[in-house]
Amino acid sequence: MSGQRPDSDAGASDPFSASDPAVELDDVSVSLGGQRILEGISVDIGKLRSSAHQTESGGGDGDDGTFVGLIGPNGAGKTTLLRTLNGALTPDSGTVRVGGEDIHAVSSKAASRLVATVPQTTSVTFDFPVRELVRMGRTPHRSRFDGWSEADEEAVEKAMRRTSVESLADRPVTEISGGERQRVLIARALAQETPVLLLDEPTASLDINHQVRTLELVDDLVGDGTTAVAAIHDLNLAAHYCDALILVADGRILSAGDPTTVLSESNLRDAFDAEAVVSRHPVTGSVYVTALPSSSSSADATGRVHVVGGGGTAARALHVLSAAGYALSAGALNEGDTDAEAARRVGADLVTVPPYAPVDDAARSAVESRVEAADVTVVADVEVGDGNLPNLEAAAAADYLVLVEERPFSERNYAGDDGCAVYERLREHGHVVEPSELLSVVGELACEAFGD
Amino acid sequence: MNVRTRATTWALGLTALLALVVVVSAGIGHVTIPPRTVALILLDAIPVPVGVSLSGAVVLPMLGSVPAPSVELGSLVSLSVPETAQIIVVSVRLPRILLAALVGFALATAGVVMQGFFRNPMADPSIIGVSSGAAVGAVATIVLGLSVPFGLQGAAFGSAIVTAFVVYMLATEGGRTPVATLLLAGVAVQTFLGAVISFLLLQSGESLRQVVFWLMGHLSGATWDEVVMVTLVLPLPFAVLLAHTRDLNVLLLGEEDAHALGIEVERTKQLLLATASIVTATAVAVSGVIGFVGLVVPHMIRLVVGPDHRILLPASALAGASFLVVTDTIARSGAAEVPVGVVTAALGAPFFLYLLRTREVRSP
Incomplete structure (x- = not known):
């Protein structure tokens, strides 16, 4: 050869x-x-x-x-x-x-x-x-x-x-x-x-x-x-x-x-004559390209978004929102979580807890303050257990809430009836979207938030 | 079972079938002759070695003079068959039956090659205008009373080859001959030649009957000369096609793939097209336009043996031979003789439609 x-x-x-x-x-x-x-x-x-x-x-x-x-x-x-x-x-x-x-x-x-x-x-x-x-x-x-x-x-x-x-x-x-x-x-x-x-x-x-x-x-x-x-x-x-x-x-x-x-x-x-975000894939570490819808092709969106995720479920949202120009905060996440890495890379204001540790009261109040400061809060398609349930409870206080759903909640709920109850509350005043709709819905809500 | 064994098995089986069909067919006619008698007459007609004598001698360098065997040819059975039956079979029926077998063999061969080459189930031997070309040559010769070397057959053969070449040139640009262009050029030229034939028919007057008979496809009046001529022409192109069956298989994958597998696509296409056209022209020159054999027989055989040309080509050729012998026997055994082209189409078209409706017909 x-x-x-x-x-x-x-x-x-x-x-x-x-x-x-x-x-x-x-x-x-x-x-x-x-x-x-x-x-x-x-x-x-x-x-x-x-x-x-x-x-x-x-x-x-x-x-x-x-x-x-x-x-x-x-x-x-x-x-x-x-x-x-x-x-x-x-x-x-x-x-x-x-x-x-x-x-x-x-x-x-x-x-x-x-x-x-x-x-x-x-x-x-x-x-x-x-x-x-x-x-x-x-x-x-x-x-x-x-x-x-x-x-x-x-x-x-x-x-x-x-x-x-x-x-x-x-x-x-x-x-x-x-x-x-x-x-x-x-x-x-x-x-x-x-x-x-x-x-x-x-x-x-x-x-x-x-x-x-x-x-x-x-x-x-x-x-x-x-x-x-x-x-x-x-x-x-x-x-x-x-x-x-x-x-x-x-x-x-x-x-x-x-x-x-x-x-x-x-x-x-x-x-390609198209806007795209290039980052590292949170799981594989390869270069990762996310194409952006052309309407948001310039990174001129304004507003603050808080993202609740974990285990890589929020990486895409973080990239897309960051590229669109939003100021981001994220958490609480365990140190070393792929979403934590993603959040750091896009320069988000990040609340963390030690690896494998549950979200404690201090972290919870830190998240609450981020949610309050944010115009829109996004909850990714995250798996929910007793450890990160406080994140969702904190998110419930948001004025404008978006829930990204790829799987039914029952498939990713490990917090039993408590989990169901909290998520039910989120759904009551949140907007449920597919991943692809995220950017446009957040954009609309951010505008409304400015109107307030 | 490997391919060679399968090909040989099919070839032997179909050859046996052909022999059987020939024997039965030779017994059918105004005078019915039992198959046994026919078989004896046929054996009698075939020269066989009846004895070996050591009369001659050759000189080998080391061994000195050695007696060499010389073979005496004669009849195996010089025997008791009625002379009239012998004359009917050998001089009247046999040339026609053998010519039918040869023409069927040629048309089915060309049909397989054209279907594979065009990757189109509707392709037949005359798809690039060979038959129309032959018809123009033949009709012109009859109507205008031309005298050409090798007669009617020579004219038909010549004009068939010229037509194929013209179609090929029309479809070739920059050294490439796209199959789709070739197909369309063939259709256009056939239509044009159809007009020429119609015009000639109007001018035919007295010879109209002869022209129509030629056009419909015929085997009556077959002569031993024609049999010998076709027998001399066919083997070489058939051997060439047989040697290219693997290339035909690869071409089925598409020209791009064939090229990637090392086939010189354009050169192979030229060779296959030229050879298949010679085979078709040979058949059409002696028998006129006999439709459907080259279209239906390859499809039937493909259903049984699959798409591999190494088996498909020889099997279709032999089956085509039997098919045409059978249909021509039907054509001549009725109350009045029917042109064989009418019988092949009348039998072939419904059968083809049946295959089509049961979705058994596949692209080659």
């Missing part, structure tokens, strides 16, 4: 990319139907990863490949870039080199021994059995009159094991689920035994469970030395799984490198 780098200097100075099959694009421009789609794309994917690793983990064993996410708005040229990488499209100018080979100069067969492509799964109409479809991945390794070899069989078995589709082997492809089909197509690509794997929106039509399983699988493969390049729509999934990101907009690379560098608020504004 070791690619030969034409640029030996870079290989020598960078111990990690020496084992990487280099994927280098040099000033690549591509037109489709007379229209220029990509303009002057230059990127060295091996280098992206090493810089990412130096900042992320400071090293890694030399066998790791790179998982590169291709992000950008619809029509930015992500798919075109992938199709250029696998040789389906020939650029007007510039070269694409994989492991030192110009992918557009070699035969289609040779190219598909270097680069395997996992297509989108949208249209599958033929009813080949799964195993037969995976076997087709061996096409580039067989000449027309070759029989089926031991090596072919091994590659297919291995690919099916790796993707856990052995149990589906004899089922027709038309009769398995979308998530399973995605894995079968990945198996087919693995059977090609290429150093580079391309994936076009591998998570597009999958539910969240299969999205995660698919990306975990790709991540595993990268651990074995494969270089993967995937167009991914979901910025947060991309940020979480990819070693490096390439942000494409209007046919150019806007930014490439470490996810934290690429996913800056200004880059996202330029690429």
